[in-house]
Amino acid sequence: SVQARLEEAIERGGAAVHLPQVGHGVPRRPPHRRHRVAHQPRHREHLRPQDAPHGAARPQEKYWAGFLYFAGVNFGLTFIAAMLCVVFAPTAAGPGIPEIKAYLNGVDTPNMFGAPQLIVKIIGSICAVSSGLDLGKEGPLVHIGACLANLLSQGGSGRHRLRLRWLRYFDNDRDRRDLITCGASSGVCAAFRAPVGGVLFALEEVATWWRSALLWRTFFSTATVVVVLRGFIEVCRNGRCGLFGEGGLILFDVGDVAVRYHAGDLLPVTIVGVLGGVLGALYNHVLHKVLRVYNLINEKGRAAKLALALAVCALTSALLYVTPFAVPCTPCDPAFGGACPTLGKSGNFKRFNCPEGHYNDLATLLHATNVDATRNIFSTGTAGEFRLDSLLIFFAVYCVLGLFTFGIAVPSGLFLPIILMGSAYGRVTALVLSRFARIDHGLYAVLGAAALMSGSMRMTVSLVVIFLELTNNLLLLPITMFVLLIAKTVGDAFNPSIYEIILDLKGLPFLEAKPEPWMKDLTVGELAAAKPRAVALQVVERVSTVVEALRATRHNGFPVLDRPRPGVSELHGLVLRSHLVAALRKRWFLPERRRTEEWEAREMFSSAELADKCGGVDELEISPEEMGMYVDLHPLTNTTPYTVVETMSVAKAVVLFRSVALRHMLIMPKFQGPEISPIVGILTRQDLIAHNILGAFPHLASKRKTH
Amino acid sequence: SVQARLEEAIERGGAAVHLPQVGHGVPRRPPHRRHRVAHQPRHREHLRPQDAPHGAARPQEKYWAGFLYFAGVNFGLTFIAAMLCVVFAPTAAGPGIPEIKAYLNGVDTPNMFGAPQLIVKIIGSICAVSSGLDLGKEGPLVHIGACLANLLSQGGSGRHRLRLRWLRYFDNDRDRRDLITCGASSGVCAAFRAPVGGVLFALEEVATWWRSALLWRTFFSTATVVVVLRGFIEVCRNGRCGLFGEGGLILFDVGDVAVRYHAGDLLPVTIVGVLGGVLGALYNHVLHKVLRVYNLINEKGRAAKLALALAVCALTSALLYVTPFAVPCTPCDPAFGGACPTLGKSGNFKRFNCPEGHYNDLATLLHATNVDATRNIFSTGTAGEFRLDSLLIFFAVYCVLGLFTFGIAVPSGLFLPIILMGSAYGRVTALVLSRFARIDHGLYAVLGAAALMSGSMRMTVSLVVIFLELTNNLLLLPITMFVLLIAKTVGDAFNPSIYEIILDLKGLPFLEAKPEPWMKDLTVGELAAAKPRAVALQVVERVSTVVEALRATRHNGFPVLDRPRPGVSELHGLVLRSHLVAALRKRWFLPERRRTEEWEAREMFSSAELADKCGGVDELEISPEEMGMYVDLHPLTNTTPYTVVETMSVAKAVVLFRSVALRHMLIMPKFQGPEISPIVGILTRQDLIAHNILGAFPHLASKRKTH
Incomplete structure (x- = not known):
């Protein structure tokens, strides 16, 4: 139901898709699995969907019904999100991070951190993420944190201020800036369950002025976020809260993998870094062009904004639904038992159009929440699970969607789309280089994601720590640092970071640290x-x-x-x-x-x-x-x-x-x-x-x- | 031999002590163990040394000979370290971190970052650490990093400058400051094998002005340090390099321990934090008094400085040698096989004065390198290994030594002494609170060390990350953050941080961020x-x-x-x-x-x-x-x-x-x-x-x- 999807989105921030199973019974919850079984048969028979021995009559009609249901629900959710943004709080569209960065630099964008923005951002973000659009909840969470902080500090527009007596204390610019920095770092912490990463993100990317006291203040706020998160995870341990809390405090755990890399692995890893930098810079460049076109469209009025958002939603639904038909089915490994194919909301092996005992690997990636897709693609010991053509299609689809989704009038974050794109790129590189490299494909996916993030956003320390906290593998640290620095250096040779591009597009008078x-x-x-x-x-x-x-x-x-x-x-x-x-x-x-x-x-x-x-x-x-x-x-x-x-x-x-x-x-x-x-x-x-x-x-x- | 001890100290930075084994054969290297066996008998018979069925004649004389050998070698090494400091580079004494902090604030201490300081610091630190004094190599490594950076940037005194052409680029104050910041963070990284911790230490504790470019520069230098370290560890894998590289990139690995803590554990953990803050503040207070007395002594001339250092050395040797006689022997668990008692340089169970098949737990802690002692005390699943009285004596000895060692004229760091003191305090708390707390004793030791560090040094984020990188347990993060913030808050209520106290004592005109x-x-x-x-x-x-x-x-x-x-x-x-x-x-x-x-x-x-x-x-x-x-x-x-x-x-x-x-x-x-x-x-x-x-x-x- 839509209700369940909303709930799920609140907790997982991913695009959840239930397909009406063709000729099948009641969906069951799959058993919880943290890691893949490492040994899988390398060679499998692949079945074309048309060969499937189907018992159900006229599957074509059912496919159409499924698509209409899928696209219709997505359309409705996008409509709500876009409508809210367009009518009540136009500034709630997008991630909000550039505006926060500008605010902390001394530029106060009007109507940015008020109560309407907060409410629209929360509801809009839930709807947008649930509607399967290629966007994340990270940027909006950062903005939500900043809005809350600003409301606490009595800022915002005159009408919507909190006028509590004890809050008077924060009523000066410096304390307000501090509070908003704390709010932003708490947002990152909540999004990635990464407390230190949140602090460093605020430091490296968001804040302009920094002092030692601010460091422990942001640290205190992220610590509080983690304690609250941990409390909720504890309460939700028995599955009462839907998908919330899965993965515990570590979202994509690859900590159990023994990482072995030697001097010989430096070359493939360097390639991942260099290509990641080039791709990131290219992404920035094309996104810049797309955003300029979108700006022209969005200037034409509310109807144009709404139409643009709905068009992108339709494109997304079509791509997500149609492309899995292009790849053959893969037979399930008997070792997985009842876990393959998956029937419930979550799980790793979507049957989609495949016969019993088979799964569609592309549908597995596309028809999962963003977090589940990332978890699948990061999973280790699964070299044979995804086919090269599926990964290439996945990468292409997410490149297109990532470029066209970002500028529409709904709350959207850049982190997860880039992570997904980058992890697909990493896996593809792993498949191509599999002769030379002995590193696990899942780890290549992690490195690819890091490289693309760094190539586009140009962060270093904060990304390293966020990835460390996401993957729980300290031994990956040196190699991740290496890849990130290469990707950043390569990217910097081409263009500025994505946030600087957006700041420039928005015409915000940002004062750079270094004079020309x-x-x-x-x-x-x-x-x-x-x-x-x-x-x-x-x-x-x-x-x-x-x-x-x-x-x-x-x-x-x-x-x-x-x-x-x-x-x-x-x-x-x-x-x-x-x-x-x-x-x-x-x-x-x-x-x-x-x-x-x-x-x-x-x-x-x-x-x-x-x-x-x-x-x-x-x-x-x-x-x-x-x-x-x-x-x-x-x-x-x-x-x-x-x-x-x-x-x-x-x-x-x-x-x-x-x-x-x-x-x-x-x-x-x-x-x-x-x-x-x-x-x-x-x-x-x-x-x-x-x-x-x-x-x-x-x-x-x-x-x-x-x- | 002294040569071997020196080598060891270079690589491990701990006080290595070989006792002449009473009536025993050739020392063997124990098998390498990363973790203790979890199950140990809780109740053991304890033997008094005098009950030991010794075969050797006149053990008393051998004890005396052992002490003279032990104290004599320590004395000689301290003499070299102190002599070098007193004669060639008086500014090389102490950790050097306060002076780096002052330099980055704009106060240039003369003769601080030159070639003589570098050489004296390297040799002096090796000798001082080898001589069993209660000091660490961390501060000196930070200073060494800063000296190297300064020499690269053509700074230092006029005579000892490098005058290379391409180094002209760095010949301005701002770039020199940046380089020295990079050097300091590399030093922390080298000391703890903690690249992100090094960056954050430089940011939180050392630097006054900070900008985004500096962040990735320090990050780049620590990444290089890690890559070089990893290379050396790779080369030294077969044990060619003595004790270097043990523990891999993670010094005190407790990553395999499943951390479970619930709301009920908050109270004991809070107690650890509050007491850690009080103890840290008390340590700062007493150390301040001691340093003022030492300043008076040191002003009396070179001979007084030398005598003070040698007196402290004698006190250290005596305390380390005599106190283990005060505790009874513990019988070896048969499960350990040949690993108990240990006979070689390293290892967990020192026999000292005990009969065959027994070990002296206090000697195990005192007569090991600092790193080994920390590893022992952090080790998990070893609740019965250390007796309460041994831990109390260990804590008392290290409190006394920590207070009296710091101000003498040898290169010395504060980190490891405080970590040792704190971990003993944590274990003692664990033993006292064992009825109420279900957390492992080793983890209590980690929390105690973190609390005392934060109570004395008042760092937050950098300490959390350093501890994360030392222990490789991401799930400890929330609880460590919690303890650190409590300890810092409690400590701040009493006095400023230890580095501020030292800055004040040295009369350096440090400009605080916030005006009075x-x-x-x-x-x-x-x-x-x-x-x-x-x-x-x-x-x-x-x-x-x-x-x-x-x-x-x-x-x-x-x-x-x-x-x-x-x-x-x-x-x-x-x-x-x-x-x-x-x-x-x-x-x-x-x-x-x-x-x-x-x-x-x-x-x-x-x-x-x-x-x-x-x-x-x-x-x-x-x-x-x-x-x-x-x-x-x-x-x-x-x-x-x-x-x-x-x-x-x-x-x-x-x-x-x-x-x-x-x-x-x-x-x-x-x-x-x-x-x-x-x-x-x-x-x-x-x-x-x-x-x-x-x-x-x-x-x-x-x-x-x-x-």
């Missing part, structure tokens, strides 16, 4: 001169000037100047737009040009009011008399903003801006004199993004090419 | 006012003024001012002492007060000359005519130093200083006018250390207490 080399040849003064002149305010300013400044610009900060006595000028500081709006809304006006006292301001504004970022200037109605009055900015001004001298290079300014996590940086003049304004300009994140600078200074772009 | 709360109440202007006035130079300055400034102060940087036209002042930049000295040494003087051209300076100074930091001002001989001439500082000045306004709080300045890794920070005035100097002062690292600020502003200290 040509930034040394430009000073911040030149950069400021290319911008519209900064609007500076006086410490005691006319209300009309303030309103005009707010209406004419969209700046978030304004420099405040003062001239305490003739001949002496002062850069008093920086005032935020939100504080100006708060002052105007409170009508904190003075009839004469005078300085107010500290206590007057403290009486007037609570810290909560100043922290409130909502409200625009257009809603304010200020009478002409009030326009002629004065407002004292002195209590609202940050008197110690970070400043740089105009002759500083942009490269140095970028390092400062990113290291200290700034929003505004004031530029001071090199020379100081009575006629010289104490401020040259103001720089924001947008001004320091390489792409934007090159727009204003095209000659630097040509310089970049000659470098 | 009271720093918000002080502005940098106030701080600068409390210092002697900064010496500012003009862009074109008289030689005599420059020489005077250099002689009168020990500042490393001087602000340079200019007054391009009347009424306009300019903070031209910052000039370094070394560049001033270079200009004086080159006698780049101008007869008149004029600006030089860019090319004149470029012709004059090569970048190598400017980078050279050697040479003082006192060696310069400048004639009176030259004193009256001028020097143009304009080409030597960094015109874009980082600046802050005088009203900025010290807290904010500290964050900036540390985030951007500064050496000097210029303070600019709030007001700008013709009579106001464009510079208020200059801040250096020393000015921003909490301790130093409190010296100048004692009222803040009292404020701190009331907070």
Whole structure:
């Protein structure tokens, strides 16, 4: 039933497919097996499906009925997922990891971490994964973790905030960033049951600023996740919870395999790494093109988004259902007894279109949950179980689906699709190289998955640890490290990582750690001169000037100047737009040009009011008399903003801006004199993004090419 | 022979002790055993040594001869290690990790990472470990890695630099720091065969600034270490290399043990964590006191240092030799066959003073290499092997030795002593709690070691991963995380981590990540006012003024001012002492007060000359005519130093200083006018250390207490 499928998806995050068994009785649960029996006959008779001695009448019709049921349910689930995303929370589509990365870099994507996103992500992800689409639950789980963390820290949109008293503690940017990092690492931990991997993922891929305290905080949150997970697995041990908890804390256990590799195995393993890097880079490249086309389609409106998602769903259902007919049936090994072919939800040997006592190896891979498929393909001692043609078809199908599924308007993760693709690639390599390599085919699948992941996502340490925690085989560590580093190096030679590509496509102003080399040849003064002149305010300013400044610009900060006595000028500081709006809304006006006292301001504004970022200037109605009055900015001004001298290079300014996590940086003049304004300009994140600078200074772009 | 002991120590890093067997034949190598046989008789007869039916005449004399041989060899080895340290490289004593931590924070300890330190550290560490002292090889290996990295990056003292052409690439601070981080992580990796643990150790404990590129660089270096290690282990498989390579890539394998723990085990495990935290904090506290006393002794000169080391050596030998006589003999289990009692270098059952067919369990622990002792105490399924009184004596002996050994003038590491102490503590807890807990005693030993490490060193993620890589049991992960976090939290309630205590004792100006709360109440202007006035130079300055400034102060940087036209002042930049000295040494003087051209300076100074930091001002001989001439500082000045306004709080300045890794920070005035100097002062690292600020502003200290 659909209900059961949903349940399953919640717990397993894989595409579960029940086929109506042709001419068969009640499905039984297969006995639980952790590992394959190692010895299987190498040569088997293969039967074509048409040779099957079927007792049932008119199987063709039943196949059609099966397809309609299969495709129909998938279609319905995709419709729910896409509908939710399109109508309620467009930002819940995709993995959410690039946006989290950008948030931790200082870029706040609107409507990203609120309650609607959380709910849509949870329901949408369950539906999308259940509908058999080629996507994982990992990215969405990371996003769910971040949403929960943000709601705890009172972030999100104004309407959906939690306003608990004790949560006030987290109400500052730094703690909120920390909490969201913890949420992201908890998501990875929950997805892979990999606590250390989660911490390292947050460190290597997500976070921009890192300190030692954050390390043990993320570690604490993943430890909690593992303890809770372990508790649930304990409770569910007797199978009360469907498929949840299978595999225990280690998803794909290959720990019992004695790993033996020698110097002679280095060559095939290097090949796996190099090819993995090339394939990963190719995947990034093609996915980039596909996403650009999808962006054009998605811009056409909600209907187009929905249609795209449903079209991909139909394609997926068709491919998953039709391709297994292309491969011959394999007879069951008598050693497996009742386990082959499998009849229940889970299990390793799907009969599909085969006669009794046979199984279809491609259906076994395609018509299983993603986790089961990975477990099958990682399983060791099973060199003869999958045919080369089945694996090639599997790889091709998942390449196509992986490329076309990612950009549609449903919550989707990249991890499992790439793992599946990579493991198929690894097994294919193992079959091709089987003469030269003595490593087990299942281990080749693990290495292939690692290589493709690294080739596309360019992570190293976190991937090694995630794979270690997935497979429980410490002796694989050196060889996995080797493959990952090769794949990353090869991939880096072609293009940036997939997340950087997505960040770039989304136009998020991400500040890279390292400034571009040509930034040394430009000073911040030149950069400021290319911008519209900064609007500076006086410490005691006319209300009309303030309103005009707010209406004419969209700046978030304004420099405040003062001239305490003739001949002496002062850069008093920086005032935020939100504080100006708060002052105007409170009508904190003075009839004469005078300085107010500290206590007057403290009486007037609570810290909560100043922290409130909502409200625009257009809603304010200020009478002409009030326009002629004065407002004292002195209590609202940050008197110690970070400043740089105009002759500083942009490269140095970028390092400062990113290291200290700034929003505004004031530029001071090199020379100081009575006629010289104490401020040259103001720089924001947008001004320091390489792409934007090159727009204003095209000659630097040509310089970049000659470098 | 001593030669064999040295070899062994190189490879195993443990205190190897051969006792002359009383009345016995040729020592045999015991068969290699990875795990204990699980079933042992619980109740055994215990024999007192005096009851032993000895055939040999006058055993007392032989015991004395054995002790003299044992103590004499230890004495000699300690003498070599201490002599080398005292005479050639005093900085090679101790672990070296605090100094590496300080270096990566921006504090360059002189003579720390040179060739003499490297050589002394290698030889000294081998001798010290072989001499049975209670110290590990881990810290020294980290230091050795850092020394090698520094030599590759052309650092170190001027005389001992490598001056290869292709190494020029690394000749800047940032790359040198990166290389040293890689060296440190490789050291941990080599010590524990833990590649991911090494990376995380460098990240959590050692590094101050971290970026994504550094992550995969350290990862690459540890991967190389593992590949090389694996190669050596492969080559040494047939036992050609002594004890090297035993245990393979996993030192203390407990991976085959099925770990079962339930909610009921949480209480004993919590007790292990809490007590571990308390004991770790207590260890830190007492070690702090001991180190202060040792500092007083060591200050008295070389002879005092040497005497202290030799006294500790004598104490160690006596304790190790005498204490095993206090426990009764245990009869061998017949199931072990020829493996009990052990006769060779290595092995689990030392006969010591016992009759044939019996072993002394305390001697088994004390008279083995550190690694073997840890392996014994971690071994699973051996609940009856060690007696409670033996474990208590072992724990007490190692507490005493651990406290008194660390500060002596030999290369020493803290890891293994704390692991040994902690594992004994864990086993003792297991014996005491055996009624309530169903977890294996060996696993308790692992948890105890983890708890004590975390209680003393306050690391979390890196320790978890190191323990994971040491024990190869992924299922232990959640419970280890739990214990570590408890122990760290408990320990943090009492005192800072052991490395912070050592940093503080050494007086290294380490900049903490988080500024103290009271720093918000002080502005940098106030701080600068409390210092002697900064010496500012003009862009074109008289030689005599420059020489005077250099002689009168020990500042490393001087602000340079200019007054391009009347009424306009300019903070031209910052000039370094070394560049001033270079200009004086080159006698780049101008007869008149004029600006030089860019090319004149470029012709004059090569970048190598400017980078050279050697040479003082006192060696310069400048004639009176030259004193009256001028020097143009304009080409030597960094015109874009980082600046802050005088009203900025010290807290904010500290964050900036540390985030951007500064050496000097210029303070600019709030007001700008013709009579106001464009510079208020200059801040250096020393000015921003909490301790130093409190010296100048004692009222803040009292404020701190009331907070």
